[in-house]
Amino acid sequence: MTIWFLLIGIGIISMIVQSxxxxxxxxxxxMPLTSGLSGAEVAQKMLHDNNIYDVKIISVEGQLTDHYNPADRTVNLSPEVYHGRSVAAAAVASHExxxxxQHATAYSWLQFRSAMVPIVNVASRxxxxxLMIGVMLAIFSKVLILLQIGVAALAVTTVFSFITLPVEFDASRRALAWLNTANITHSTVEHDGAQDALKWAAMTYVVAALSALVTLLYYAQMLLGRRD
Structure with missing residues (x-):
């Protein structure tokens, strides 16, 4: 029963944070950026200021689809961020x-996260x-092997969610420090806005990790209960 309350609670919190x-x-x-730079220009400047010249900046379809791909060394920005000349565009572009x-400086948590990607891809698939078939087999035939595999796969994706947290926090820290020193966010209002935007972006990762953990506990409890 406690797990159900946690699942419902984290679901409500997730909706609030996303909103x-x-x-x-x-x-x-x-909120216009006083410097007038677009997200793409902010990204280009940050890369060059960090002596990175082999990373491409490209525009990708969708909203909030921004990400960095270490495999092909691309900073992928949504159209609103790529072309935008706002505080939000600067914050997101510099975060990516x-x-x-991190990649260029061999940041340990990013390396660890990247090393996990192949096994996480398998686990996610x-x-x-x-879990779905495993639960049915456990209920109707008391065969637990598939449920055990499902819980193990869920554990892998949950660990990945938590490893993502320091990677995201550090990227935001680097972004905010650079925005300040490079004088991209000219005023306190702009800098505070960028910080606020990135704080709430980070919160979505925190909630996702907690949601994954609670879900893992739910299925682990079910598995242990079936083994008794």
């Missing part, structure tokens, strides 16, 4: 470049199927 993040992004997307800086 707050979208509202914050919208708010700071409407923060990942590129099988987790839903193994």
């Amino acid at each position: 707050r993040f979208k509202n914050k992004f919208k708010k700071y997307s409407e 470049c923060g990942h590129a800086v 099988i987790v839903q199927f193994t």
Whole structure:
């Protein structure tokens, strides 16, 4: 019963955080950047200021689809960020470049996270199927092997969610420090806005990790109960 309350609670918190993040992004997307730089220009400058010249900046479709891809060394920015000349665009663009800086400086948590990607990809593909079928088999035939595989796969993705946290926090830290020293966010209002936007973006990762943990506990409890 406690797990159910946790699942419901984390679901409600997740919706609140997602809503707050979208509202914050919208708010700071409407706050012009005094420097007048676009997100793409901010990204280019941050990369060059960190002596990174082999990373491409490209525009990708969608909203809030921004990410850094270490495999092909690209900073991928959504159209609103790529072309935007707002505080939000600068914050997101510099955050993604923060990942590129992590990559260039061999940041340990990013390396660990990247090393996990192959096994996480496999776990992500099988987790839903193994849990769904595994639960039915456990209930109707007391066969637990598939449920055990599902819980193991879920454990891998949960660990990955938590390893992502220091990577994201550090990228935001690098972004905010650079925005300040490079004088991209000219005023305190602009800098505070960038910080607020990135704070709520980080909160979405925190909630996702906690949600993954609670889900793991739910299925682990179910598995242990079936083994009794």
